[in-house]
Amino acid sequence: MLNKTLNxxxxxxxxxxxxxxxxxxxxxxxxxxxxxxxxILANQLGDCEQVLSAIAxxxxxx
Amino acid sequence: MSNTHAPNxxxxxxIFYPYKVYPVEPLPSQIDSNTRQEVLIVGAGPVGLATALDxxxxxxxxxxxxxxxxxxxxxxxIVLTRRSMQILQMLGCDQAFVxxxxxxxxxxxxxxxxxxxxxxxxxxxxxxxxxxTNIQQQYIEQFLVEAAEKNPLIHIHWGHKVTGIQxxxxxxxxxxxxxxxxxxxxxxxxxxADGGRSTLxxxxxxxxxxxxxxxxxxxxxIKADIKLPTERLCYFDPPWxxxxxxxxxxxxxxxxxxDFRLPExxxxxxxxxxxxxxxxxxxxxxxxxxxxxxxxxxxTVYSASTKTLSDYQKQRxxxxxxxxxxxxxxxxxxxxTGLQDANNLAWKLALHLQGIAGPELLRSYSTExxxxxxxxxxxxxxxTRFMSPPTRGARLLRDAVLSLSLTESFVRDLLHWRTxxxxxxxxxxxxxxxxxxxxxxxxxxPNVKLGDNQYLHxxxxxxxxxLIFLSEEKSEPELSQVCALQExxxxxxxxxxxxxxxxxxxxxxxxxxxxxxxxALFEHYDIRENSLLLIRPDQHISGIWQASDNEESPLQWIHxxxxxxxxxxxxxxxxxx
Numbered sequence: 001m002l003n004k005t006l007n008x009x010x011x012x013x014x015x016x017x018x019x020x021x022x023x024x025x026x027x028x029x030x031x032x033x034x035x036x037x038x039x040i041l042a043n044q045l046g047d048c049e050q051v052l053s054a055i056a057x058x059x060x061x062x
Numbered sequence: 063m064s065n066t067h068a069p070n071x072x073x074x075x076x077i078f079y080p081y082k083v084y085p086v087e088p089l090p091s092q093i094d095s096n097t098r099q100e101v102l103i104v105g106a107g108p109v110g111l112a113t114a115l116d117x118x119x120x121x122x123x124x125x126x127x128x129x130x131x132x133x134x135x136x137x138x139x140i141v142l143t144r145r146s147m148q149i150l151q152m153l154g155c156d157q158a159f160v161x162x163x164x165x166x167x168x169x170x171x172x173x174x175x176x177x178x179x180x181x182x183x184x185x186x187x188x189x190x191x192x193x194x195t196n197i198q199q200q201y202i203e204q205f206l207v208e209a210a211e212k213n214p215l216i217h218i219h220w221g222h223k224v225t226g227i228q229x230x231x232x233x234x235x236x237x238x239x240x241x242x243x244x245x246x247x248x249x250x251x252x253x254x255a256d257g258g259r260s261t262l263x264x265x266x267x268x269x270x271x272x273x274x275x276x277x278x279x280x281x282x283x284i285k286a287d288i289k290l291p292t293e294r295l296c297y298f299d300p301p302w303x304x305x306x307x308x309x310x311x312x313x314x315x316x317x318x319x320x321d322f323r324l325p326e327x328x329x330x331x332x333x334x335x336x337x338x339x340x341x342x343x344x345x346x347x348x349x350x351x352x353x354x355x356x357x358x359x360x361x362t363v364y365s366a367s368t369k370t371l372s373d374y375q376k377q378r379x380x381x382x383x384x385x386x387x388x389x390x391x392x393x394x395x396x397x398x399t400g401l402q403d404a405n406n407l408a409w410k411l412a413l414h415l416q417g418i419a420g421p422e423l424l425r426s427y428s429t430e431x432x433x434x435x436x437x438x439x440x441x442x443x444x445x446t447r448f449m450s451p452p453t454r455g456a457r458l459l460r461d462a463v464l465s466l467s468l469t470e471s472f473v474r475d476l477l478h479w480r481t482x483x484x485x486x487x488x489x490x491x492x493x494x495x496x497x498x499x500x501x502x503x504x505x506x507x508p509n510v511k512l513g514d515n516q517y518l519h520x521x522x523x524x525x526x527x528x529l530i531f532l533s534e535e536k537s538e539p540e541l542s543q544v545c546a547l548q549e550x551x552x553x554x555x556x557x558x559x560x561x562x563x564x565x566x567x568x569x570x571x572x573x574x575x576x577x578x579x580x581x582a583l584f585e586h587y588d589i590r591e592n593s594l595l596l597i598r599p600d601q602h603i604s605g606i607w608q609a610s611d612n613e614e615s616p617l618q619w620i621h622x623x624x625x626x627x628x629x630x631x632x633x634x635x636x637x638x639x
Contacts (some may be wrong), residue, residue, distance in 0.1 A: 004472035011476060013446065015459055018445075022455030030455070061174070062463045 067239035102249035109383030110255030111206035111401035116408030137198035139397035147191035165192030169294035260385035267339035272369035286356035368439035390551035409599035420629035
């Protein structure tokens with residue numbers, strides 16, 4: 001299980017901004033926007049192994 | 063031609079609640095000037111009845127005008143918060159609610175058959191009441207009516223409907239209809255507690271600010287022998303209704319509340335059709351593992367809003383409860399917020415009518431409660447975007463969080479349902495403190511257990527309370543003088559002396575003395591020795607004085623703090639004895 005590194009207030013703020021960004025992108029472009037976001041966060045993280053395990057978690061329970 | 067109003071005189075159908083049809087008592091003639099001082103309350107729901115009982119605490123008479131002749135049709139508001147129970151204790155009728163209600167503290171949320179979140183609502187031995195008490199609105203209203211009927215200051219006029227209003231600077235004149243026709247009735251103040259579809263709000267053409275959310279929910283009450291504890295159960299995304307959710311609550315009398323979101327685009331009429339409803343109830347019972355026989359009592363459809371009037375006063379009319387704001391059902395915010403409105407309004411209106419308070423005290427009802435409603439709207443909006451996602455993006459986020467919640471705990475707090483809580487009037491102009499930003503300022507005074515079935519709140523049920531935290535009684539003669547207070551500015555004061563060590567109460571004080579030998583009070587209030595707390599009649603703390611912070615003597619300070627809470631102009635030194 002992943003460690004919790006963000007407090008609830010931060011998590012709430014991200015939740016709100018993320019859904020508003022999806023709404024702004026619209027159904028046609030939201031996937032591209034979210035994929036870009038994943039790549040940006042991967043680059044920020046700077047750890048290939050962690051990114052690959054995150055992809056594995058994201059693939060579960062769809 | 064005169065209008066008439068003849069409400070339903072047949073008892074509402076119910077499989078568990080025996081409805082009583084109340085007699086129609088005509089309004090008195092207003093030639094007798096006594097009736098001119100009475101407050102007129104429109105609506106005999108929980109908020110109107112609580113306002114009447116709360117006004118009576120201060121000796122103010124009222125008349126309640128109610129269009130129907132029976133209590134609530136359907137169970138509607140079924141969860142009272144601890145704060146509501148505390149307010150009911152102030153009104154002297156908590157016992158009936160404790161006896162009938164079901165106390166609970168645990169909530170569980172499920173997704174794909176797995177428990178993904180649980181929350182224990184805060185509770186401790188220092189609380190008289192549990193965090194939640196489940197009870198149908200019929201009983202809430204019945205118990206309040208029974209208390210009102212025993213009170214000589216309250217008259218309920220069932221079967222009277224308001225159809226018009228005119229206002230001047232000194233009174234409101236309502237047009238009221240009954241079986242025989244129309245009449246005009248005058249009152250210095252009118253409390254509009256006439257619910258979500260408020261007649262007075264419409265007559266005065268007032269608009270609410272805020273949002274209405276898409277998505278309809280059905281609430282259905284069934285009688286069934288379900289073997290589950292009293293908890294809040296929430297099921298997300300059930301396979302038979304993808305993307306939606308179901309809430310299950312236990313009510314007294316073997317009744318269960320099922321609350322579920324409808325698929326987009328389905329009409330309320332379709333959802334309430336017998337076979338449609340039966341199929342979904344069957345699906346829910348199967349889902350919760352309780353395939354038992356059931357009988358429907360009542361069902362309705364609602365949608366979520368976060369709306370409020372921007373001012374709860376329109377000349378001589380004061381709005382409270384759903385008439386003033388429409389709040390989402392999630393977090394049990396309707397009746398519970400309304401009871402806090404009533405409790406905030408009553409003492410201010412009473413002291414205003416009695417000429418004791420400055421003009422701004424009554425205005426503070428609107429400023430304090432509108433601010434509370436706006437904060438609630440914002441907080442409730444967060445629950446609503448999870449329970450009833452308003453956009454495609456919100457739905458994607460919700461679904462992603464649910465999916466992750468099966469294995470990853472870091473997202474699980476996003477499932478928190480944010481229950482209604484007492485508002486903190488942290489920036490109220492009624493507050494005074496020698497310590498700016500003290501965390502207790504504006505809060506409800508914490509309750510503390512004092513003994514078997516004895517709590518600190520039991521001493522805070524009428525008027526103003528002053529808590530005097532003292533190290534040793536003899537150490538601070540000036541603080542001891544505060545213990546001798548009985549009245550200031552024509553309001554009665556109840557001083558409670560709290561001492562940390564063994565000591566004999568001196569002869570000075572007329573109030574209560576609590577020897578806090580185990581230090582529970584000092585700990586709960588997290589307060590230093592030699593401090594004073596001023597507590598309003600609604601149990602909110604409006605003043606904090608701590609020794610060595612300032613030059614003012616405790617006696618001067620308490621006098622000033624009372625004047626400030628009553629919105630009287632600051633008094634000069636010459637007034638202090």
